[in-house]
Amino acid sequence: MHLHKFEKIWLAFGLGSLVLFLAIIGFAAFWKGAHPQSHIETIDPQNVEAHEAFKPENLGLREVADGKYTVNIVASAFNYDFGVDDDGKPVKKIRVPKGSTVLFQITTKDVIHGFQVAGTNVNMMVEPGHVSRLETVMKNTGEFTVVCNEYCGIGHHQMFATVEVYEE
Numbered sequence: 001m002h003l004h005k006f007e008k009i010w011l012a013f014g015l016g017s018l019v020l021f022l023a024i025i026g027f028a029a030f031w032k033g034a035h036p037q038s039h040i041e042t043i044d045p046q047n048v049e050a051h052e053a054f055k056p057e058n059l060g061l062r063e064v065a066d067g068k069y070t071v072n073i074v075a076s077a078f079n080y081d082f083g084v085d086d087d088g089k090p091v092k093k094i095r096v097p098k099g100s101t102v103l104f105q106i107t108t109k110d111v112i113h114g115f116q117v118a119g120t121n122v123n124m125m126v127e128p129g130h131v132s133r134l135e136t137v138m139k140n141t142g143e144f145t146v147v148c149n150e151y152c153g154i155g156h157h158q159m160f161a162t163v164e165v166y167e168e
């Protein structure tokens with residue numbers, strides 16, 4: 001079979017980009033730990049408090065075992081509800097030691113929001129009617145900003161919080 005020179009070039013280009021994109025997906029999945037969300041669990045967005053994890057007293061950071069934490073968050077326009085501190089003020093910053101395993105569980109009462117902990121592999125879409133979950137190991141110390149990366153309305157830019165990972 002004779003192939004024209006340009007045909008060979010295009011064939012090589014097509015195969016080359018296929019291999020390149022597969023390599024990028026492989027790198028993101030196996031090296032960076034990115035994976036699609038499961039969205040297995042559904043929830044009534046009108047009544048998120050009915051779910052054990054999203055009862056007001058269960059929001060925020062909780063140590064469930066040695067070095068293992070759970071963070072429950074309810075997103076709404078335009079706030080991340082991490083519960084309140086001992087003085088009754090809304091929590092805007094959570095602190096975990098370096099190397100800890102943290103399970104983020106988040107849902108939304110209204111529209112689609114994002115939940116990204118910039119500088120880590122935590123980046124979830126938060127859809128009404130679903131519980132978004134991601135467990136990760138906090139490998140690096142520092143202050144990481146939580147941002148909403150799905151445009152959710154006029155106060156979108158006000159949706160932020162901080163995760164601090166400290167050296168033990």
Ligand SMILES: [Cu+2]
Nearest residue numbers: 148150152156
């Ligand atoms: Cu937003």
